[in-house]
Amino acid sequence: MTRFLRQFAVLVYASIGLALVFTSAIAETPFPTIHEPADESAKCIHPEDEMRRNHMNYILHERDETMHEGIRNEPASLANCIDCHVKPDDKGEIANIESKEHFCSGCHQYASVQIDCFQCHADRPQKYIKRDKRTSSLTQDLQQALANNAGVNK
Amino acid sequence: MTDSTNKSAVDNSRRDFLSKAAVAGTITIAPGVLLHQTAQAASVSTRPNDEPVSSKNRWGMLIDTSKCANGCTSCVDACNEENGLVGHGRPETDSQYIRKVTLKDKSTGHETSLPLMCQHCETAPCADVCPTGASFVRADGIALVDKHICIGCRYCMMACPYKARSFVHESVENQKLTAPRGKGTVESCTMCVTRVDNGGIPACVEACTAENHNAMIFGDLNDANSEISIALKERGGKQLRPDLALNTGVRYQGLNE
Numbered sequence: 001m002t003r004f005l006r007q008f009a010v011l012v013y014a015s016i017g018l019a020l021v022f023t024s025a026i027a028e029t030p031f032p033t034i035h036e037p038a039d040e041s042a043k044c045i046h047p048e049d050e051m052r053r054n055h056m057n058y059i060l061h062e063r064d065e066t067m068h069e070g071i072r073n074e075p076a077s078l079a080n081c082i083d084c085h086v087k088p089d090d091k092g093e094i095a096n097i098e099s100k101e102h103f104c105s106g107c108h109q110y111a112s113v114q115i116d117c118f119q120c121h122a123d124r125p126q127k128y129i130k131r132d133k134r135t136s137s138l139t140q141d142l143q144q145a146l147a148n149n150a151g152v153n154k
Numbered sequence: 155m156t157d158s159t160n161k162s163a164v165d166n167s168r169r170d171f172l173s174k175a176a177v178a179g180t181i182t183i184a185p186g187v188l189l190h191q192t193a194q195a196a197s198v199s200t201r202p203n204d205e206p207v208s209s210k211n212r213w214g215m216l217i218d219t220s221k222c223a224n225g226c227t228s229c230v231d232a233c234n235e236e237n238g239l240v241g242h243g244r245p246e247t248d249s250q251y252i253r254k255v256t257l258k259d260k261s262t263g264h265e266t267s268l269p270l271m272c273q274h275c276e277t278a279p280c281a282d283v284c285p286t287g288a289s290f291v292r293a294d295g296i297a298l299v300d301k302h303i304c305i306g307c308r309y310c311m312m313a314c315p316y317k318a319r320s321f322v323h324e325s326v327e328n329q330k331l332t333a334p335r336g337k338g339t340v341e342s343c344t345m346c347v348t349r350v351d352n353g354g355i356p357a358c359v360e361a362c363t364a365e366n367h368n369a370m371i372f373g374d375l376n377d378a379n380s381e382i383s384i385a386l387k388e389r390g391g392k393q394l395r396p397d398l399a400l401n402t403g404v405r406y407q408g409l410n411e
Contacts, residue, residue, distance in 0.1 A: 067298070070294070070347070071205070079331055120335055
C-alpha cells in the first residue's frame with residue numbers, strides 16, 4: 001500500500017511538473033509582430049488574407065514589367081507597400097528593416113524568411129528619412145581624383 | 155472584403171474611362187492647343203505609363219563641350235543627389251554614374267571639359283557579355299542593369315569602353331526611392347529612367363540648365379522635331395570611339411579629332 005501511495009505521489013509530482021513545463025513553453029512561444037498600416041483609411045490592393053499568402057508573387061511579377069518595359073502604373077509596388085505600412089512610432093522613431101518593429105520584419109523574422117528586397121530598395125518612406133548631405137564627400141574625392149588625373153595627362 | 159475589392163476595380167475602370175474621355179475631349183475641342191503642346195512635349199516622354207516602352211523613341215543626350223565649364227561639377231552633384239551615391243573616401247571604387255573629364259591638346263594647350271557617363275549604346279558591349287541578361291538595353295535605348303538578376307561578375311565593367319560602370323562594394327542603406335542600389339551589383343547611369351518614364355528629364359541635364367550653362371540637351375533621337383534632333387541636324391554631334399560602331403545615345407559637340 002505504501003508502495004502504491006509512493007508511486008501515486010511520483011505520478012502526481014510528474015504531471016504537475018509536466019504541466020508547469022508546458023505552461024511556461026506556451027508563455028514563451030514567440031508570435032509575429034503584426035503592425036497596422038500607417039494610413040488606416042487606405043484600402044490595400046487585395047484583402048488581408050490574400051496579401052499575407054501571396055504578396056511576394058504580386059511584387060515579383062510586376063517588378064520585371066517595370067524594370068524591362070517601364071510600366072509604372074502597376075497596382076503592386078514595393079514603394080507603395082512601404083509608403084502605407086511603415087510609419088514612425090510615438091517617439092517619432094522609424095524602424096529600419098533590421099528591427100522587428102518594421103512592418104516586413106515583424107513576420108519575416110518570426111518565420112525566419114530572409115528578404116533581400118531592402119539590400120537595394122528603400123525600407124522606409126522617403127518623407128521620413130532624414131538625409132544629411134553626404135554626397136559632398138564624393139564630390140571632393142572626385143575633384144581630388146580629377147586633379148590627379150589632370151597631372152598625369154599633362 | 156471581396157465586394158469592396160470588386161468595387162475598387164469598378165472605380166478604377168471608371169476613372170480610366172473618364173481620364174481617356176477627358177483626353178479625347180481635349181483633342182476634339184481644342185486641336186490647336188493640343189498641337190502646340192505636342193510640339194513642346196516632343197523632348198520628353200508622352201507614353202502612358204501603363205504601356206510598355208517601344209523603339210518608337212530613342213532617348214539620348216547631346217553635350218556641347220564648348221558650353222561645359224571647366225571646374226563645374228553641377229551635373230555630377232545633381233546625379234549623386236538624385237541617386238543617393240555616397241562616397242567612402244575611396245575614389246578608385248566609389249560609385250560614379252557621371253564624371254567630369256578634362257582633355258588637353260598637347261600641341262596647343264587647349265583644354266576641353268566634358269561630362270562622361272554611360273553612352274547608352276544601341277549595340278551595347280555590356281549587354282553582349284552579360285551572362286545572366288541583367289545588363290540590357292531597353293527598347294527605347296536606355297542601357298540598364300536589372301539588379302534582381304545581376305550576379306556581380308563585373309564582365310560588363312570590363313567590356314565597357316567608356317569605363318562607365320561601377321560596382322557596389324559596400325552595404326547600402328537609406329537608398330532613394332527611385333534609385334535602388336545595393337552591395338554586389340553593378341550600376342551605371344540610368345538616364346534617370348524613372349524621371350524619363352514620368353515625362354521628365356535627367357537630373358544632370360536639369361542641373362546644367364539651372365546653372366545656365368545649357369551644355370546638355372536631353373530628348374528623343376527618333377523624333378525629327380525634338381530639340382536634340384534639330385541641334386544634331388544643324389551642328390552635328392560626335393560619338394566617342396565611333397570606330398566601335400556602337401551607335402551611342404550620347405553625342406558630343408566641340409570635340410577635336
